[in-house]
Amino acid sequence: MGKNLCKIYSIDEIAANITDVVIESEFIASNAKPGQFLHIDCGDEINNFLRRPISICDVYDNKVRFIFEVKGNGTNRLAAKKRGDILDVLGPLGNGFTVSDEYKQPMIVGGGIGIFPLLNLAKQFDKKAEVFLGFRNKDRLVMENEFKAVSKDVSIVSDDGSCGIKGLVTEPLINRLENGVGDIIYACGPTPMLRAVKTLAEKYKVKCQLSLEQRMGCGIGACLVCSCQTVFTGTKKYKKVCADGPVFWSDEVTLND
Amino acid sequence: MLAVIEGNDKTVVDMKVNIAGVEFKNPVITASGTFGFGKEFSQYIDISKLGGITLKGLTLAPREGNKPPRIAETPAGILNSVGLQNPGIEDFLKDELPAIKNLDTVLIANISGNTIEDYCSIAEKLSDSDIDMIEMNISCPNVKSGGIVFGTQPETVNKITGEVKKHCKKPLIVKLSPNVTDITEIARAAEAGGADALSLINTILGMKIDIHTKRPVLANNVGGLSGPAVKPVAVRMVWQVANAVKVPLIGMGGIMTGEDAVEFMLAGATAVAVGTGMFKDPEMSVKVVNGIEKYLKDKGINDVKELIGAVIPN
Known part of the structure; x- marks a missing residue:
């Protein structure tokens, strides 16, 4: 402010x-x-x-x-x-990510330019966070070493396999969740990736926060242009990405905009 | 006669204006829809430095508004299609008004509806509140029913103004749409219906298409254009309306500086509203107040009211 x-x-x-x-x-x-x-x-x-x-x-x-x-x-x-x-x-x-000592196994997922706000988040967890970063190809790969310096482990994934594993950034995350690892997931990236992460969080019953993006006007909650659809006990309601978010709990947002 | 003496910082300038019996400490107001219900901007400006604030448009029942994206950037402006998202009149009176009712500035509520009865009912509910004035929005381009349909025909403008006046104990401002062939006809109809003041202009209907996806940028396809891009149209309409009616006018459309505000006042506005410009700079409304004051001092004018309608047409 x-x-x-x-x-x-x-x-x-x-x-x-x-x-x-x-x-x-x-x-x-x-x-x-x-x-x-x-x-x-x-x-x-x-x-x-x-x-x-x-x-x-x-x-x-x-x-x-x-x-x-x-x-x-x-x-x-x-x-x-x-x-x-x-x-x-x-x-x-805006409202940032909820960081708490209560989370012992944070999973941090970033896609493309969505990785940038996650560095300071990973730093908060004193090398406890497992980080999953997805890029289009090796030319788009940035900040790998910076994330490695502050995280427990970093998995790199690319669309074409030119760096890290070929595939979707959610694939290595699924492996960890299958093994019962992860008590919170944080994600920022393209909407299809956020939808996939939201689905995984529901399937594996892990808490999850998503950082959303929307075209903004004032940025301070007055103009109501940057809305996203949320749902609470079955009632759908638009919230403000700038002032209520940009970080939301995944069970709060529909991602259907 | 304007004073022609050389101005200086010691000149005492009277910035007060009066609209329909309500005194404003200066002629700068915020435009509806750009200022929420006031609290957001209080972190950036001292709201008591403004003449008045116009609150986000209210309807009888809560409205969710249109699907996003609701904003598109265009040259020197924006298109919006918010669609009157608001918590409804009851929640406003309960949850929002208490926080702002003691602000030392004129409070203007902005109302919309689907039917004439809706407008009358909201006006009635606001009549017993701490709101100072009511601005009736019959010119919203972003909703399917109500809104602009009332504002584009002189007969309906006259009728709705007359009906709402019967239920409204506060001074009534009618906000005019620029999306009409002859705005003076609409202005006269509102005045004849009993409007205490007119505000203009609402946004101009526009459209932006993404040439790569071939889709409109706004989910609503079309939206209202505001910002400096509309200023010359707004100044022209204020001037035309000022020559057609006797009630005071609140001029708006692309005001970014004190100089812009002066232009509107010369065209015939008694007060001005700053809107979209606050997205560029949340302090802009107060800067406009200071800018008007500086203009008056520089010109050696000691009363802002001398600007109203002082344009010298060619």
Whole structure:
């Protein structure tokens, strides 16, 4: 919460069209929880009227790191910023992942650009988390060593087998769940992956939190554009991804939007 | 006559305006649908610095709104198709109003319905509340029944305004749709029906198509355009309506700065509303207040009311 003018400490392209940014902000760094996001003004209000919601990847000292894929004009302009430039950032926003000592065997599942908010989450579990990361191919593989440094184990999966195991990121997860391992699953990635993880959590009766994505307006819960369908005792209801989420318990969301 | 003396920071500027007997400490209001029920923005601004706030549109029963995606970005603006998602009038009065009723700003409730009876019933329920004014939305482009169907024919505008007036003890603002051939006809009909003030413009119906998937970006296919893209249309309509009616106007559409607000006031608006711009900058409403004040000081004008309708047409 809060509007911050933050200096860019570093900005690097870590894979084709994937930009890794570290900004300076004592306020965000000391308040951010894993899974929360920033709402960033990319400049050029004619072509990017709206801010861009980007999840927080990591925080340390007075630094905040976020990583994004260039998808359109807004992210393109953001990627063109230089070290020392000032960014207008709202945040930290939204509700992040529920982290608790009660979870002894956390399973963390990320797909594509959905892996970025999971680094700071994995760090919270003191090398207890088992991490499953899915990529399209080896050219998209990033942050493997960073995840390995903070996790108990990291499984890499790719669509074409060019890195790690060939297949779906849920396959190694199923193996672990079959063996009775895992008392909570956290996931962020494309909706089909989230649906698969939600189904697995139900099948194996494991708690599960999902981080959702939706086109946003204000980012602070006022405009009601970033809705997702939720269900509670049979009643369907739209909730706000920005303010009620972006992290939801998997049994709360239908993923049918 | 405008004062022509050189202005400076010591100039005391009277920012107060009056609409239908309600005094606003300054002419800046938030636009309905962009400000929730107030609490979200209270982390970013001191709401008591605003002339008024217009709350998210209310209906008799709760409404879930349209399927997402509900927003698309367009040049200098956005399209939205929220579809009047709201908790319903009863939950609003119980859960939302208590938190904001003591704010030192004018509270304007915005109401919608499927039938004239719906509008009358909500207006009645709000009449005994701490709400200061009621804005009647007969111009929402995002719902299938009600909304805009009432707002595009002079006869129905006249009728619904007259009926709601009978049930409404608060000053009634009628919000006009720009999606009409001649907005002055609609404005006159609302005035004749007893509207105490008019607000304009609501969003302009628009569409965006993803050329890769060949599908509209909005799940609702079409939605309402807002933001700076609509500003010239809004200024023109305020000017036309100001020349057609006597009731005060609240002008809105793409206001991002004090200068934008001044333009609306010169066109004939007594007050202005800031909406979509707050998505760019949550502090924008207060910046617009400061911007108007700075303009007045720079020009040596000591009363904001001198701006109202002061455009000099060619």
